[in-house]
Amino acid sequence: MFVGDEYESVATAFIDGDDALLVDALASLDEAQWLRRVLCEEMGKTVRAVAATHYMSDHLAGMSLFPDALTIAHRHHRHAFLSQNRRVDAFYREPRLVFDSAMTLRWGPHELRFVHNPGKTMDHVSVDVPSADLVCAGDNIVGNIVYLSKADPALLRQAIVRMRQFGRGTVIGGHMGRFPAATLDHAVHYLDRLQAAVVAIRATAEPQAIDARLAAIRIEACLAPQVEAVAFEREWHQRNLEAIVAQSVFALDTALASREAYA
Incomplete structure (x- = not known):
């Protein structure tokens, strides 16, 4: 390798x-x-x-x-x-x-x-x-x-x-x-926790505050227990936050969750 x-x-x-x-x-x-x-x-x-x-x-x-x-x-x-x-x-x-x-x-x-x-x-x-x-x-x-x-x-x-x-x-x-x-379980855990954090912010925050709150999601809030992020993972977590804001990632999941809650 x-x-x-x-x-x-x-x-x-x-x-x-x-x-x-x-x-x-x-x-x-x-x-x-x-x-x-x-x-x-x-x-x-x-x-x-x-x-x-x-x-x-x-x-x-x-x-x-x-x-x-x-x-x-x-x-x-x-x-x-x-x-x-x-x-x-x-x-x-x-x-x-x-x-x-x-x-x-x-x-x-x-x-x-x-x-x-x-x-x-x-x-x-x-x-x-x-x-x-x-x-x-x-x-x-x-x-x-x-x-x-x-x-x-x-x-x-x-x-x-x-x-x-x-x-x-x-x-x-x-x-x-x-x-x-x-590591595969850790990656799924990270993805699920990141999605949950983004959906919660999009569903509850004031519109003018959403982008700032998304950009402030800490990697530690998304990592699996006992996992510590290395520098490379921290860098790409920040890139994820930038993509989430720029591309409205998880916006559909937020809409679906909201629709299910009021069904």
């Missing part, structure tokens, strides 16, 4: 003899070159395939460094690429293999199960590897929290619950690194 400094983006290498398959490819060209130097020059591996958990630029930087590798993505990869906030067109590479709901690939001692699991993006893929007791989650989690951005929170929650059903002991995130399975 490689973790870069740029967005703490993650790439995971699965080894089969002298061949390697990458799941994601880091966020910057310099860090992708470091990955290639370590994996190919120092370890003597040849990258034969690069698979994307989702087609956003902060996970695609290294694709261009392996022109002979098979590129793998979900069929809706362009939707994700075009919808992102910080698109880097130079990192885009047309995938040579696309799939719809699921695909299984034998790689050395492991069977990699690519499962379409939309959440953070509509093309999101979970890579379930039972023999390694791990699942690559991509950006459906960010450590012990989630990043909402333009996602449907309900779909994001569903994606995390589905990964939890795989029953793996290790979760590899799209950022930060690897985590124990409980």
Whole structure:
């Protein structure tokens, strides 16, 4: 596993003899070159395939460094690429293999199960590897929290619950690194508590005070018990609050809750 400094983006290498398959490819060209130097020059591996958990630029930087590798993505990869906030067109590479709901690939001692699991993006893929007791989650989690951005929170929650059903002991995130399975429960807890806080504010606060109160939601109020936020999670919690204000996130949930209360 490689973790870069740029967005703490993650790439995971699965080894089969002298061949390697990458799941994601880091966020910057310099860090992708470091990955290639370590994996190919120092370890003597040849990258034969690069698979994307989702087609956003902060996970695609290294694709261009392996022109002979098979590129793998979900069929809706362009939707994700075009919808992102910080698109880097130079990192885009047309995938040579696309799939719809699921695909299984034998790689050395492991069977990699690519499962379409939309959440953070509509093309999101979970890579379930039972023999390694791990699942690559991509950006459906960010450590012990989630990043909402333009996602449907309900779909994001569903994606995390589905990964939890795989029953793996290790979760590899799209950022930060690897985590124990409980991280998935922590991410659901964060999402649920954040939604509850936002709905309560939208339902009870004076209209002119709503934005300020939303922006003041503390991450500690949303974290699971015994979980302490690291700096990266705090940064993305603040981005969540900005998205909630700018995009009226959970406004529909507030309306539905209000309608149910008066039914």
